[in-house]
Amino acid sequence: MSSERSAVMTAGEELARAREAFAAARRIVVKAGSSSLTTPLGTIDADRVDALVDVLAARRAAGKEIVFVSSGAIAAGLGPLRLARRPTDLALQQAAASVGQGLLIARYTSSFARYGLTVGQVLLTSNDMIRRAHHRNAQRTLDQLLALGIVPIVNENDTVATDEIRFGDNDRLAALVAHLTRADALLLLSDVDALYTDDPRRPGARRIEQVREPADLEGIRIGGPNQTRKVGTGGMVTKIEAARIAGVPVVLTNAASAAQALAGAPVGTYFHPSRESRMSTRHLWLAHATxxxxxxxxxxxxxxxxxxxxxxxxxxxxxxxxxxxxxxxxxxxxxxxxxxxxxxxxxxxxxxxxxxxxxxxxxxxxxxxxxxxxxxxxxxxxxxxxxxxxx
Known part of the structure; x- marks a missing residue:
C-alpha cells in the first residue's frame, strides 16, 4: 500500500471519528433558515416544521440537549401581511417580524407538544452579547431553560432591531449561541445539502466533505443569498463565517439530512473548529455582528x-x-x-x-x-x- 493511499485512508478515518464525536455531542445548537421552514409564498410550512421537530425530539429522547435557533419570523409574516416578498423597508420588516414571530413560536409550541416537550422563546440582539450584564443574563436564561428540560427557541429580535436586522440569516447568531451555551456541536441547516466547489447545479461541482482550515476553501466559488424564494437573507458566505467562529464542530447540510447528520452519517460538510473561535463570545460578536x-x-x-x-x-x-x-x-x-x-x-x-x-x-x-x-x-x-x- 502506497504512503499516499495510507494518508487518504487516515484522513477518512479521522473524519469518521470526528463525525462520531459530533453524534455523541451532549448539547447541540441546531439552526434552521427561513427557506427550510416556510412555503415559497412566505407562510409557515407545517409539514416541514413537524418533520424537523420529529428529528429534534428524537435527539431529546436520546438524552441530548437541544438549543434551536430558528429564522423565519419575517418570512412567516409575509403571507398574513399580503406581501409577495421580503420588504426592504425597515419598518415593514419589523411589522412582518412582529406578526410572524407569534405565528412561528405558536407552531413550534404545538409541534413539540406532540412529544410532551415545552419550548421557551429567547429573542436576542447584539446588546445581549456585547453588554456584560446582558450577556450574563442571556447565558443564565438559556442555562436555566435547559436545566428545566425546556427547548429554547432562539431568534434575533427583529421587531426592534435596526442594524442587527440586516445581520444575516441567523448563522452568526447560531455560532455565538454555541459559545454562549457552551455547546458541543453546531448543525447549520440550509436549502443546499452541503458546501460545493461551485454552484451545485453546474456540471463538475463537487461536494466538500470537510474543512480544516481557510486554505481548504481556496478556489471555491461561493454564491450569494438564495435569489429564488426571497424569504431569507443568508447565503453560503454567512454559513462559512459562522462555522469559522463557532468554536465547536459544525456540520452544514439541508433539513432533509438533519437526522443523518446528527447520527454522524457522512452527509453535508464537516467543519473542524478554527483558531479564531478562541475569542470570547462578546469579542466575536463585536468583530462579526456589529x-x-x-x-x-x-x-x-x-x-x-x-x-x-x-x-x-x-x-x-x-x-x-x-x-x-x-x-x-x-x-x-x-x-x-x-x-x-x-x-x-x-x-x-x-x-x-x-x-x-x-x-x-x-x-x-x-x-x-x-x-x-x-x-x-x-x-x-x-x-x-x-x-x-x-x-
Whole structure:
C-alpha cells in the first residue's frame, strides 16, 4: 500500500471519528433558515416544521440537549401581511417580524407538544452579547431553560432591531449561541445539502466533505443569498463565517439530512473548529455582528498599543474622530492611512472626544474632573481586526 493511499485512508478515518464525536455531542445548537421552514409564498410550512421537530425530539429522547435557533419570523409574516416578498423597508420588516414571530413560536409550541416537550422563546440582539450584564443574563436564561428540560427557541429580535436586522440569516447568531451555551456541536441547516466547489447545479461541482482550515476553501466559488424564494437573507458566505467562529464542530447540510447528520452519517460538510473561535463570545460578536457607528483615527503609538500590546485606547493616542455616535456604541479604530485595525465600545459621545484628543487622562482629570480619568475604549471592550497594521 502506497504512503499516499495510507494518508487518504487516515484522513477518512479521522473524519469518521470526528463525525462520531459530533453524534455523541451532549448539547447541540441546531439552526434552521427561513427557506427550510416556510412555503415559497412566505407562510409557515407545517409539514416541514413537524418533520424537523420529529428529528429534534428524537435527539431529546436520546438524552441530548437541544438549543434551536430558528429564522423565519419575517418570512412567516409575509403571507398574513399580503406581501409577495421580503420588504426592504425597515419598518415593514419589523411589522412582518412582529406578526410572524407569534405565528412561528405558536407552531413550534404545538409541534413539540406532540412529544410532551415545552419550548421557551429567547429573542436576542447584539446588546445581549456585547453588554456584560446582558450577556450574563442571556447565558443564565438559556442555562436555566435547559436545566428545566425546556427547548429554547432562539431568534434575533427583529421587531426592534435596526442594524442587527440586516445581520444575516441567523448563522452568526447560531455560532455565538454555541459559545454562549457552551455547546458541543453546531448543525447549520440550509436549502443546499452541503458546501460545493461551485454552484451545485453546474456540471463538475463537487461536494466538500470537510474543512480544516481557510486554505481548504481556496478556489471555491461561493454564491450569494438564495435569489429564488426571497424569504431569507443568508447565503453560503454567512454559513462559512459562522462555522469559522463557532468554536465547536459544525456540520452544514439541508433539513432533509438533519437526522443523518446528527447520527454522524457522512452527509453535508464537516467543519473542524478554527483558531479564531478562541475569542470570547462578546469579542466575536463585536468583530462579526456589529458595524462601526463612527471612526477614531489613532497615531502610530496608539495603534501599536492597541494591536500588539492589547492595551486600552487612551485619549492621548487619538488624532481624529469621524461620525456621530453615542457612548456605548461600537466604533472602528483606524491608523493614519484609514485602515481599520480594531473595533470597540466607546466611553464617550462623538462630540466630547475632540476636546480630549492628545491629552493624558491625568491632565483631563485635573482640568475637567475625575470622571474624565478613563479610557476612550477599555481593552475588555475592544477587539483587534488587523494583526498586521501599517504603523
Amino acid at each position: 458595524t462601526g457607528q463612527g471612526r477614531l483615527i489613532l497615531d502610530p503609538g496608539a495603534v501599536e498599543a492597541v494591536v500588539r500590546r492589547r492595551k486600552s485606547l487612551l485619549p492621548a493616542g487619538v488624532t481624529g474622530v469621524e461620525g456621530d455616535f453615542a457612548a456605548g456604541d461600537p466604533v472602528d479604530l483606524c491608523g493614519a492611512d484609514g485602515r481599520v485595525v480594531a473595533r470597540g465600545l466607546v466611553n464617550y459621545d462623538a462630540a466630547e472626544i475632540p476636546d480630549l484628543m492628545g491629552r493624558s487622562t491625568r491632565w483631563l482629570a485635573r482640568e475637567l474632573g475625575p470622571e474624565y480619568q478613563r479610557e476612550i475604549i477599555h481593552r475588555d471592550d475592544l477587539v483587534v481586526l488587523d494583526l498586521e497594521p501599517n504603523t
